[in-house]
Amino acid sequence: MTDLQFQCTGVRPEPFGAGPTLLFGLRIEEADHQPVHAIALRCQIRIEPARRQYEPEEVGMLGDLFGEPDRWSSTLKPLQFAHASITVPGFTGTTHVDLPVPCTYDTEVASASYFRALSRGEVPLLLLFSGTVFTGRDGFRAEPIPWHKETSFLMPVDVWRSMIEQYFPHTGWLRIRQDVLEALRRYRSARALPSWEQVFEELLATADAKGGD
Structure with a gap:
């Protein structure tokens, strides 16, 4: 062999x-x-x-x-x-x-x-x-x-x-459920946020503010 x-x-x-x-x-x-x-x-x-x-x-x-x-x-x-x-x-x-x-x-x-x-x-x-x-x-x-x-x-x-x-310079990927993605899309549209980064930054800032109360 x-x-x-x-x-x-x-x-x-x-x-x-x-x-x-x-x-x-x-x-x-x-x-x-x-x-x-x-x-x-x-x-x-x-x-x-x-x-x-x-x-x-x-x-x-x-x-x-x-x-x-x-x-x-x-x-x-x-x-x-x-x-x-x-x-x-x-x-x-x-x-x-x-x-x-x-x-x-x-x-x-x-x-x-x-x-x-x-x-x-x-x-x-x-x-x-x-x-x-x-x-x-x-x-x-x-x-x-x-x-x-x-x-x-x-x-x-x-x-x-x-x-x-x-x-993928300076970027990363997340996989989430379709219903969560749709909720994020509605959140972004309602606030006219120009990027997904700003969506997450606003949500994190809100969570930090609540955590400090």
Whole structure:
């Protein structure tokens, strides 16, 4: 069976994507240097939060994901980050490719909430590979990529922040129920507020004023 070895060599934002996208550099080696005609490659990427330490301010931002810190020994479970796929062109020996991984800034998605909570350092990732490799020196055959093929990678938090700032400069996203959105629209229209920022600023100011009474 064809023996493929995978290594993640780096990550960078995709500068021209239709939406937020990270490019993960992959080094792929066929151990016996048999010719590979192509690979239909799939990759599942998981966050492994238990593999890093957290600053006090980060702990406070992660309560919605993992609960109180005294429970973290049992709640710091892997988080799903993304699924991605790519067709790898033919090669012999070793090749290098970029794996495009679409990302989201939706704070209701656990991975995005986790990334936003981190102030510095690196995100421990596990890349799990599957798919089909097409190979053969004197013919053509298709073989599955074994499920145990994986590699770890530490992604700098600044890479994710740079990508989000590139696509959504100085902004963020919230997902709310349709009825709440309609109520906010009526509130904005009734007061002729020119932006959503002013809607939230006025509501926050009102709440602060009531809290001080």
